[in-house]
Amino acid sequence: DGGITQSPKYLFRKEGQNVTLSCEQNLNHDAMYWYRQDPGQGLRLIYYSQIVNDFQKGDIAEGYSVSREKKESFPLTVTSAQKNPTAFYLCASNNVGVNTEAFFGQGTRLTVV
């Protein structure tokens, strides 16, 4: 059963702590993406990766870091430098080709307490 899985669904973090959000896909997709969603803001791109061991900053990369050591995995670390980390985080992936539908995970809701 192919898909893209994010975990955990809910995550609580104390201020000043780093936290890592998991994103795994078994669709054999080359490209993976992290978006942040805030009410009324739509989806804003944090980081993306088009190939293993390479990634690019999106529009709001400050305070976040990623790695792409394996094709299937694209974890996102929210660091203590991120000033407003409470949000809904969405991971997506797609193939590289003519029509490249992006598949989304179910999201992780991060709350800073």
Next chain:
Amino acid sequence: GEDVEQSLFLSVREGDSSVINCTYTDSSSTYLYWYKQEPGAGLQLLTYIFSNMDMKQDQRLTVLLNKKDKHLSLRIADTQTGDSAIYFCAERFKGNTPLVFGKGTRLSVIA
């Protein structure tokens, strides 16, 4: 630059048609997409249209593309309460570039 604009809210009565509008700025977009998001969930692709098409129909969904005005619309016929969700318009320029999303239109269906 890249920018996708949508109105934020739409309310319709059950059984009526819903029309959600979107404007985009980059005429080099190759594909335009409509995604649906239910509360607390990820995004689900509803339909897409290639930039050399004017219209695409898929069951209750009709997508219209006006390239001259850079305007995209999604029409949902016979809207049901289960259609209540946030609908996102998105554009892509090439196959390996990130999707650019609008802010989403929250559709409320009144029974």
